[in-house]
Amino acid sequence: MKLTFYGGTGSVTGANYLVETDSLKFAVDCGMMQGSPTAESFNRDPFLYDPSTLQYLLVTHAHIDHIGRIPKLVKDGFNGKIISTPETKEIAGFLLEDSLRIIDADSRKKGVLPMWERKDMEKAMSLWQTLEYHTEFSLNNDISIYMKDSGHILGSAMIEVKSSKGKIVFTGDLGNSPSLLLNDTEEITDADYIVMESVYGDRNHEPKDVRKEKLKQAILDTIKNKKVLIIPAFSLERSQMILYEMNDFFENGIIPQIPVFMDSPLASKITKVYEESKNLKQSVLDEMKAGDDVFKFPKLKFTVKADESERIDNTPNPKIIIAGSGMSTGGRIIHHEKDNVANKDATILLVGYQSVGTLGRKLQDGLKEVQIYGENIKVKARVDTITGYSSHKDSDHLTAFVEKAAEQEKLKKVFVVMGEPKSSLFLVQRLRDELNVSAVNPEYKQEVEVEI
Numbered sequence: 001m002k003l004t005f006y007g008g009t010g011s012v013t014g015a016n017y018l019v020e021t022d023s024l025k026f027a028v029d030c031g032m033m034q035g036s037p038t039a040e041s042f043n044r045d046p047f048l049y050d051p052s053t054l055q056y057l058l059v060t061h062a063h064i065d066h067i068g069r070i071p072k073l074v075k076d077g078f079n080g081k082i083i084s085t086p087e088t089k090e091i092a093g094f095l096l097e098d099s100l101r102i103i104d105a106d107s108r109k110k111g112v113l114p115m116w117e118r119k120d121m122e123k124a125m126s127l128w129q130t131l132e133y134h135t136e137f138s139l140n141n142d143i144s145i146y147m148k149d150s151g152h153i154l155g156s157a158m159i160e161v162k163s164s165k166g167k168i169v170f171t172g173d174l175g176n177s178p179s180l181l182l183n184d185t186e187e188i189t190d191a192d193y194i195v196m197e198s199v200y201g202d203r204n205h206e207p208k209d210v211r212k213e214k215l216k217q218a219i220l221d222t223i224k225n226k227k228v229l230i231i232p233a234f235s236l237e238r239s240q241m242i243l244y245e246m247n248d249f250f251e252n253g254i255i256p257q258i259p260v261f262m263d264s265p266l267a268s269k270i271t272k273v274y275e276e277s278k279n280l281k282q283s284v285l286d287e288m289k290a291g292d293d294v295f296k297f298p299k300l301k302f303t304v305k306a307d308e309s310e311r312i313d314n315t316p317n318p319k320i321i322i323a324g325s326g327m328s329t330g331g332r333i334i335h336h337e338k339d340n341v342a343n344k345d346a347t348i349l350l351v352g353y354q355s356v357g358t359l360g361r362k363l364q365d366g367l368k369e370v371q372i373y374g375e376n377i378k379v380k381a382r383v384d385t386i387t388g389y390s391s392h393k394d395s396d397h398l399t400a401f402v403e404k405a406a407e408q409e410k411l412k413k414v415f416v417v418m419g420e421p422k423s424s425l426f427l428v429q430r431l432r433d434e435l436n437v438s439a440v441n442p443e444y445k446q447e448v449e450v451e452i
């Protein structure tokens with residue numbers, strides 16, 4: 001079996017791997033590259049293989065850096081089957097729709113043709129079939145797949161590809177278990193090869209009890225000083241985690257109730273998928289079954305329409321606004337930041353990873369002045385960061401994951417991908433030194449032979 005790395009190398013984003021045998025050709029993930037200077041050309045350039053020759057596209061999870069180029073793959077000739085868990089398919093539909101809006105606006109601004117169009121997305125959805133966790137599916141007579149819960153976001157899967165000769169596992173992204181909402185990352189114990197992520201390959205997260213306390217203190221400070229608390233949050237997973245924490249604070253009387261606005265139509269739609277999924281962790285399903293909608297509490301308002309969003313201004317402090325995008329690169333959060341970055345009665349609370357170059361990163365780095373919609377604004381708001389809400393395993397837990405996988409001494413090689421070079425290389429070295437595992441950091445377009 002030949003494996004070629006067509007993305008997710010030297011970068012967290014852009015995941016795309018091609019697998020070829022004599023009788024089968026498929027890809028795993030087809031993501032957009034985000035945040036790097038080469039992203040634009042990477043995303044727009046033709047694929048380096050012929051999409052029309054693929055029989056399948058397997059999708060680990062619905063983040064845009066794993067699904068964002070699927071409609072382009074279809075536009076360029078893919079006509080096979082797309083396979084993911086049901087939750088991944090449903091959430092991907094919402095995220096691609098959102099992505100289409102951004103692509104359209106961007107291409108109009110630049111006067112270029114869009115990377116893909118609505119009809120490509122619609123065709124992609126029509127080719128998409130779902131596979132539940134723990135169900136075997138044959139790609140052909142020799143090779144089958146099996147999905148395990150990676151615990152990263154709702155519906156996220158590790159995809160095992162196996163033949164009579166062996167097994168390769170594509171981890172997708174690996175969750176920061178134990179998670180608030182999701183089942184723990186399942187163990188991999190009998191793989192010959194692993195293609196694994198390394199976003200936090202070189203560092204560890206702050207402890208989980210610290211994050212909830214920090215969030216509580218930020219809200220208490222907001223109430224005491226009659227402030228506005230602005231939380232830029234990814235619409236998928238992070239928004240639901242924050243709602244879940246607040247549900248506990250407000251419904252169990254830990255904090256007095258104040259108005260909270262979830263100002264993101266996308267987060268509203270995705271939250272519904274969470275409410276209806278059977279793949280949340282058991283304790284959360286039990287809470288829901290007992291009658292508590294864990295994502296809703298009395299003073300929470302989902303503001304869907306634009307005029308509702310504008311009216312948030314009329315609500316007096318103290319109040320909380322949660323909006324996307326998580327790195328303040330677009331979406332409604334920008335308006336709230338523009339209105340409040342110079343407001344000393346505002347706190348901007350960063351709860352997610354902030355890429356270099358984004359407005360979120362500039363605020364996090366403590367810049368005294370930022371540019372929003374072409375206007376230079378002095379930063380007077382307080383800016384705080386909580387790192388503990390990450391949905392990715394940290395360095396210690398990535399290492400423990402491989403340690404378990406290497407127990408049976410079957411593991412031949414770990415391909416460390418989906419990280420900045422510094423993180424990936426650190427993890428490669430750690431796996432070699434601490435576990436004596438053969439680990440490598442493949443390069444873009446590198447081909448490897450795997451014996452399965």
Ligand SMILES: [Zn+2]
Nearest residue numbers: 061063152173
């Ligand atoms: Zn992800």
